[in-house]
Amino acid sequence: MKEVSTRKLYARPQSGNCHKVRLLLGFLKLSYQEIPVDISGGENRREPFISLNPLGQIPVLVEGETVLRDSQAILVYLARKYGGEQWLPSEALPMAQVVQWLSVAANEIQNSLNLARLYYLMNAKVDIDLATRRGHAILNVMNGHLASREWLECGRPTIADLACFPYVALAYQGGISIEDYRHVKAWVERIKALPGFTPMPGM
Ligand SMILES: N[C@@H](CCC(=O)N[C@@H](CS)C(=O)NCC(=O)O)C(=O)O
Incomplete structure (x- = not known):
């Protein structure tokens, strides 16, 4: 373990966004202290967290x-x-190719698969039909992309895979099955099989 005694991750166990970071910290063998943030109790909207x-x-x-x-x-x-x-190449083109998927994680995945999950798990106000349609649309794009490759970019696991992984693996919690997207399903299993992989609740 590379020790930085003050490394802290503010997180909660049910958050896929937090799990992306947890996964990379684990793969890089970086030690950290996890500080739980009580979102349902509003801790994220108060000091000291809001600063x-x-x-x-x-x-x-x-x-x-x-x-x-x-x-x-x-x-x-x-x-x-x-x-x-290894996880994010520094050369212009492969770096940009990885970043394409970071944007997908923050937009197309976050605003579909994750919203659908929040609708079912947390009663969030969500247009569930729209979220479901968008969820299937991005799964379809990913399935096509993964039909000819094992990893999203660079022929190896990168942060593109980690960023997209949690809400795809948890899509079923939002009523969206990945069973019909066989290349996506195989990719999910490939990530789960990486040495050092740790699951989050629901995986
Ligand atoms: N773009 C951000 C989104 C983070 C996000 O939506 N976090 C959720 C938990 S998964 C959160 O803190 N929600 C509480 C709130 O927005 O009040 C990221 O990728 O980290």
Whole structure:
């Protein structure tokens, strides 16, 4: 383990966005302290948390004086700082290809598969028909992309895979089955089989 005694991850067990970060911390063998944030109790909207992230969202990574919000940004930081070329290449084109999928994770996946999950698990106000349609649309795109490759980019696992993985693996909790997307299903199993993989509740 590479020790940074002050590395902290503000998170909650049920959050797929937090789990992306947890996965990379694990793969990189980085030690950290997890600080639970009680979102249902509104802790994310009060001090001291709101000073760490004015958006009131988890995950937040604190490493010494560095404070970072957003799971995608945190993946980029950890991958480049501790992962060498493995998880996020530095060359222009492969880096951009990985970043394409970070955007998919933050937009198409977050606003479909994750919203559908929040509708069923947390009674969130969501247009469930729209979220479901969008969920199937992005699964269809991913399935086509993965038909000819094992990993989203670079021929190896990168943060593109980690960013997209949790809400795809948990899609069933939002009433969306990945059974018909066989290449996506195989990719989910491939990620779960990576040495050092740890599941989150529901996986
Ligand atoms: N773009 C952000 C989204 C983070 C996000 O939506 N976090 C949720 C938990 S998974 C949250 O903190 N929700 C509480 C709220 O918005 O009040 C990321 O990828 O980290």
